[in-house]
Amino acid sequence: MLRPPLLSRPFATARTAGAAGPVLWVLLLLGLVLGVVAPPAAQAAEPPADPLAVSIDALDAATLNGKGPIQVSGTLTNLDDTSWSNIHVYPFIGDTPITSESDLAAQVALPDDTVVGQRVIREGHYATIPDVAPGETVAWSFSIPRSALRDEIGSGGSGVYWFGVHALGPTAAGGTPTADGRARTFLPLVAKQKKNATPEKVALVLPIRRRVLHQPDGRISNVAGWVRQLGADGRLSRLVSFASTSTQVSYLLDPAVLDAVRQLAAGNPARNLGPTPGRGSGGSSSSSDASPSDGASTDGSGGVADDDPTDGTTGSGESAAQVALDKEAAGVASAWLDRLKETLPGREVLALPYADPDLPALAVHARSLYASARERAKAVLDGLGIDGVPVVAPPSGYLDSDAIDLLADRPLTLVSDAMVRGRKPSVALVDGHRLALTSAAAASGGPGPGDRWSPVALRQRIAAQAALRLRGHRPVVVMLPDTWTPPGASPGFFAALSALPWLSLTTVEDAVSGESATTVPDDRVVYPHSESAAELPAGVFDSVDDLLAAGRTLQAILSRNTTVATAVLEEGLTSTSYAARRGRGEAADRSWRVIEHALDQISVEVPPSVTLSSNSGRFAVTVANGLDQPVSLHLHAHADDGIAVSGPQTVEVGPGARSTVLLSARATRNGVHTVRLDLTDADGTSVGSGASLPIRSAQVSVVIWSFVGVGCALLFLAIAIRLYRRIRPRVVEEES
Numbered sequence: 001m002l003r004p005p006l007l008s009r010p011f012a013t014a015r016t017a018g019a020a021g022p023v024l025w026v027l028l029l030l031g032l033v034l035g036v037v038a039p040p041a042a043q044a045a046e047p048p049a050d051p052l053a054v055s056i057d058a059l060d061a062a063t064l065n066g067k068g069p070i071q072v073s074g075t076l077t078n079l080d081d082t083s084w085s086n087i088h089v090y091p092f093i094g095d096t097p098i099t100s101e102s103d104l105a106a107q108v109a110l111p112d113d114t115v116v117g118q119r120v121i122r123e124g125h126y127a128t129i130p131d132v133a134p135g136e137t138v139a140w141s142f143s144i145p146r147s148a149l150r151d152e153i154g155s156g157g158s159g160v161y162w163f164g165v166h167a168l169g170p171t172a173a174g175g176t177p178t179a180d181g182r183a184r185t186f187l188p189l190v191a192k193q194k195k196n197a198t199p200e201k202v203a204l205v206l207p208i209r210r211r212v213l214h215q216p217d218g219r220i221s222n223v224a225g226w227v228r229q230l231g232a233d234g235r236l237s238r239l240v241s242f243a244s245t246s247t248q249v250s251y252l253l254d255p256a257v258l259d260a261v262r263q264l265a266a267g268n269p270a271r272n273l274g275p276t277p278g279r280g281s282g283g284s285s286s287s288s289d290a291s292p293s294d295g296a297s298t299d300g301s302g303g304v305a306d307d308d309p310t311d312g313t314t315g316s317g318e319s320a321a322q323v324a325l326d327k328e329a330a331g332v333a334s335a336w337l338d339r340l341k342e343t344l345p346g347r348e349v350l351a352l353p354y355a356d357p358d359l360p361a362l363a364v365h366a367r368s369l370y371a372s373a374r375e376r377a378k379a380v381l382d383g384l385g386i387d388g389v390p391v392v393a394p395p396s397g398y399l400d401s402d403a404i405d406l407l408a409d410r411p412l413t414l415v416s417d418a419m420v421r422g423r424k425p426s427v428a429l430v431d432g433h434r435l436a437l438t439s440a441a442a443a444s445g446g447p448g449p450g451d452r453w454s455p456v457a458l459r460q461r462i463a464a465q466a467a468l469r470l471r472g473h474r475p476v477v478v479m480l481p482d483t484w485t486p487p488g489a490s491p492g493f494f495a496a497l498s499a500l501p502w503l504s505l506t507t508v509e510d511a512v513s514g515e516s517a518t519t520v521p522d523d524r525v526v527y528p529h530s531e532s533a534a535e536l537p538a539g540v541f542d543s544v545d546d547l548l549a550a551g552r553t554l555q556a557i558l559s560r561n562t563t564v565a566t567a568v569l570e571e572g573l574t575s576t577s578y579a580a581r582r583g584r585g586e587a588a589d590r591s592w593r594v595i596e597h598a599l600d601q602i603s604v605e606v607p608p609s610v611t612l613s614s615n616s617g618r619f620a621v622t623v624a625n626g627l628d629q630p631v632s633l634h635l636h637a638h639a640d641d642g643i644a645v646s647g648p649q650t651v652e653v654g655p656g657a658r659s660t661v662l663l664s665a666r667a668t669r670n671g672v673h674t675v676r677l678d679l680t681d682a683d684g685t686s687v688g689s690g691a692s693l694p695i696r697s698a699q700v701s702v703v704i705w706s707f708v709g710v711g712c713a714l715l716f717l718a719i720a721i722r723l724y725r726r727i728r729p730r731v732v733e734e735e736s
Helices: 014-018 021-037 101-108 146-153 223-230 235-242 255-265 320-343 359-365 368-383 401-406 455-469 491-498 508-513 529-534 538-557 564-574 578-582 586-599 702-735
Strands: 052-059 069-078 084-093 127-132 137-145 159-168 181-189 200-208 250-253 348-351 389-392 412-416 427-430 433-438 476-479 503-506 602-605 610-612 616-625 631-638 643-646 651-653 658-667 671-680 686-697
Touching (some): 069 127, 069 146, 069 159, 084 146, 101 455, 159 455, 181 455, 200 508, 223 320, 250 255, 348 368, 348 389, 368 564, 433 476, 476 508, 491 503, 538 586, 602 631, 616 631, 631 658, 658 686
Parallel strands (some): 200 250, 250 348, 412 433, 602 686
Antiparallel strands (some): 427 433, 602 616, 616 658, 631 651, 671 686
């Protein structure tokens, strides 16, 4: 496949940056020198922060259209070291409409203290705060008629307008006092639509992603962190609550997160080496299906090999605090999972591959893992009774050509529109693959100085983006940041958007399925250097490959277990996640060492030597099983052409037991032969420790046997002659 230059590895933007590279290095070096030698006075000073911090926490209307007043409320915090009194909180409105997405982005980037609108000072339509002490936070609210705001706009016409509040204290004097605190957002004004006009489609995607890290024994690490995020005030909990009042939202699920929560709900058991339990639910076969007593151990057969400082556990067992934490985690995890399953029906579920693997790195180092990740994702969701649309959605929003080529199953693919230079279509055709472009601008939130991702700031940015696309009817797909934490249930967020007659909240599939894909030339597709540099290195996939191979071998020899290889696969996939870019495969290495230690508990013991009294014979060896589970093994002998060793096809050894095995040897050549005995699984992969022994062949040659035979014949002949000579004279005498 022809690789687009701007998508090729390892540096996708090399062609563009190559010519200017030396100049850029010179400028960078010059800037560093000037930055070092410049006196402090020459350094650009940041503007001082406002002494009053203001937030807009509620705005009951998303647009300037319509009738009636707009209710605004929020909080004010005194950041000063002195008290403030008689503070007025006034609304302001811009007088010039923003009419393009590029202009909107430029306006959002303006410094926080830029004057972007005039205050509206009308009696009864502002708030007054009598006094506020240092560090104190107080609430404020007021309402203002839409007509008053439209009067300020005048003949500005359709577009997006700045809107916000200014807080002024008594110290602000002069003709136009400067705001001592401010909060800013946007209000769109949309021209009257035709009766049957098609509304602008908007899809909001809530990602439920989190790094899943396993301890060496397969348990979930950082249980305390999971408890915080799954608890009432945690990010994962709030994401479920946020959309509880609206079905017009899409959940992006990493099945590995759900699997981890299910494992926590089951008490966070270690990797199960015991008999496979019933799988009536049909879901994942990971350790989350097992109970702590299902053969899981804490010794070398699958237990904790390394301390986990986040959990306070040790290789010798669990502390009382950890037991209590696991119990708490089981409660919050079970409650969260129940709430999620209650929330998802009627809402679009976008299913990532299991553990959300780093696709550009996967495409180069371990392509087959993509299919495994997709299969595990389906198994986990099926086990939970969740139907999902297969999707790929890199957290950064970027994919390179290798990753795109990897997606042979053609899932719904969501990338950032920042991946395309110039005009950005809703659906791009890149390398023959449809890519749905999400709005990086809308996902960046509202303007400062307040919280850019507060529900009001985010909602108004989305409404503004949709208003500016209304003429071209290009859908707006907003992928919220993975770290975004909503305040909880926000009925006002969805109610205000749903009230807009020209906007339709919908699913991602509905928003993009009917869109024609626009072919994007190679030179307009971007894959930044920073993305290429951040990809997981080859060493991570080497570690994962070793781990998966060890897991397959362990399952192959366990007589009554059919799931440990799948559990290990799931653990390995979490080491290939985008979220694992901060690590370098350490978790996979630690788990591999534990499984290898378990396999090393199996050995074969041989006698010091064996001597055959003829060309064949039998001798005994012992197979020792140090695991607490029964194993089924194959014994393979390796020797030279002068001898052949054979034995039973399969060796069954009970838990912690030893089994004697009789082997047969047949020599075809005299001498001492070294025979190597190895234990293997059914595929011939070595297990545990093998052993070697010498076998001496004492075979007597045919010539020697001939001499012995001739000698015996001569002996018997001599005896016969001697007897004849003795008996003959007596017979003659008797006859005479």
